[in-house]
Amino acid sequence: xxxxxxxxxxxxxxxxxxxxxxxxxxxxxxxxxxxxxxxxxxxxxxxxxxxxxxxxxxxxxxxxxxxxxxxxxxxxxxxxxxxxxxxxxxxxxxxxxx
Numbered sequence: 001x002x003x004x005x006x007x008x009x010x011x012x013x014x015x016x017x018x019x020x021x022x023x024x025x026x027x028x029x030x031x032x033x034x035x036x037x038x039x040x041x042x043x044x045x046x047x048x049x050x051x052x053x054x055x056x057x058x059x060x061x062x063x064x065x066x067x068x069x070x071x072x073x074x075x076x077x078x079x080x081x082x083x084x085x086x087x088x089x090x091x092x093x094x095x096x097x098x
Contacts, residue, residue: 004063005063005064005065005066005067006044006062006063006092006094007061007062007090008061008091008093009059009062009089010056010088011086011087012055012057013057013086013087014084014086014087016085017085020085028082032077035080039064039070039072040064040065040072041063041065041069041070042062042063043060043061043062044061044062044063045060046058046059
């Protein structure tokens with residue numbers, strides 16, 4: 001099972017995120033983007049869903065070269081308390097030719 005790992009995520013923002021100032025929110029997002037790059041991942045798609053979902057704020061797809069990069073990204077997010085501000089679900093997979 002070689003090749004890239006894809007991560008599909010669905011996002012909810014926590015009360016802690018909404019209590020941050022706009023500048024703090026932007027800084028948090030910048031930290032996420034920096035962690036993604038440092039881990040070797042890239043965001044392929046990010047979509048806003050507030051206009052059609054009361055439960056989810058957005059969803060996206062990221063690509064990582066291997067499972068170690070996914071794990072590194074998670075470690076980097078943990079370092080700055082990411083999961084206090086954003087929650088959701090994610091699913092990992094590899095390309096499937098049907």
